[in-house]
Amino acid sequence: NAGVTQTPKFQVLKTGQSMTLQCAQDMNHEYMSWYRQDPGMGLRLIHYSVGAGITDQGEVPNGYNVSRSTTEDFPLRLLSAAPSQTSVYFCASSALASSYNEQFFGPGTRLTVL
Amino acid sequence: DQQVKQNSPSLSVQEGRISILNCDYTNSMFDYFLWYKKYPAEGPTFLISISSIKDKNEDGRFTVFLNKSAKHLSLHIVPSQPGDSAVYFCAASAGSQGAQKLVFGQGTRLTINP
Numbered sequence: 001n002a003g004v005t006q007t008p009k010f011q012v013l014k015t016g017q018s019m020t021l022q023c024a025q026d027m028n029h030e031y032m033s034w035y036r037q038d039p040g041m042g043l044r045l046i047h048y049s050v051g052a053g054i055t056d057q058g059e060v061p062n063g064y065n066v067s068r069s070t071t072e073d074f075p076l077r078l079l080s081a082a083p084s085q086t087s088v089y090f091c092a093s094s095a096l097a098s099s100y101n102e103q104f105f106g107p108g109t110r111l112t113v114l
Numbered sequence: 115d116q117q118v119k120q121n122s123p124s125l126s127v128q129e130g131r132i133s134i135l136n137c138d139y140t141n142s143m144f145d146y147f148l149w150y151k152k153y154p155a156e157g158p159t160f161l162i163s164i165s166s167i168k169d170k171n172e173d174g175r176f177t178v179f180l181n182k183s184a185k186h187l188s189l190h191i192v193p194s195q196p197g198d199s200a201v202y203f204c205a206a207s208a209g210s211q212g213a214q215k216l217v218f219g220q221g222t223r224l225t226i227n228p
Contacts, residue, residue: 105157
C-alpha cells in the first residue's frame, strides 16, 4: 500500500496562475482533508470531505476549491495564486468507522507563489 | 485566536533523559487529543492520543497526560533517543462529528543530544 500520495512535491507559481494539487489514498478511507503548514502556525484545515460527493470548508478555505468524485482522490485547486498561499500543503485521510481515528498524512507539497 | 498552543518552540534534551512537551488549549468542547511527530520533508505521523474521559495513556516510551481542569496536556518520552529528534504537534478535536477536524498547535522542535 502506498498510503497517501501527493503530487507534485514542489511547485513554483506566478501570482494569478492556477493549479491543482493532487492527493490520492489507497486505504479506502472515507475522510480526506487538506491542511497548510506555515511557520509558527502549525497546520490549519483548508477543506475536508467525509465521502465522495461531499465536501466542506475548514478554517482557511478562501482561495481554494475542492471536489471529491471518487473515494481515492481529493484534489485541491488554487484558483488565482497569491503570495499569501506560499506554504507547505498536506493531504490526510482516515477511516470514519470510528469517530476517533488517527489521520494519515501525505509527504506534502511545497508551494511558492512569486 | 490560537485554540491550541505549544508555547515552547524548541526543547533540547540529553539522550536517555525524559523529554516533556507541553500543550495548552482554550476550547472546553475539545474532547480528543493527539500528538503527531514530523521529520523534515515528511508528513506528520500519528504518535499517541487520549480521550477526555481519561487522564493518562501510555504506549511504550510515550505517555500522554491530560489535565482537563487546567486545559493542559503533556507528552512524556522516556528514555529519549536520538531518533526522537523531530517536530512534535499537539492536536485537538471536538465532538464525534468534528472528531476529524483537527486543530493543531504550532509545534515544538525536540532535539536529543548524544
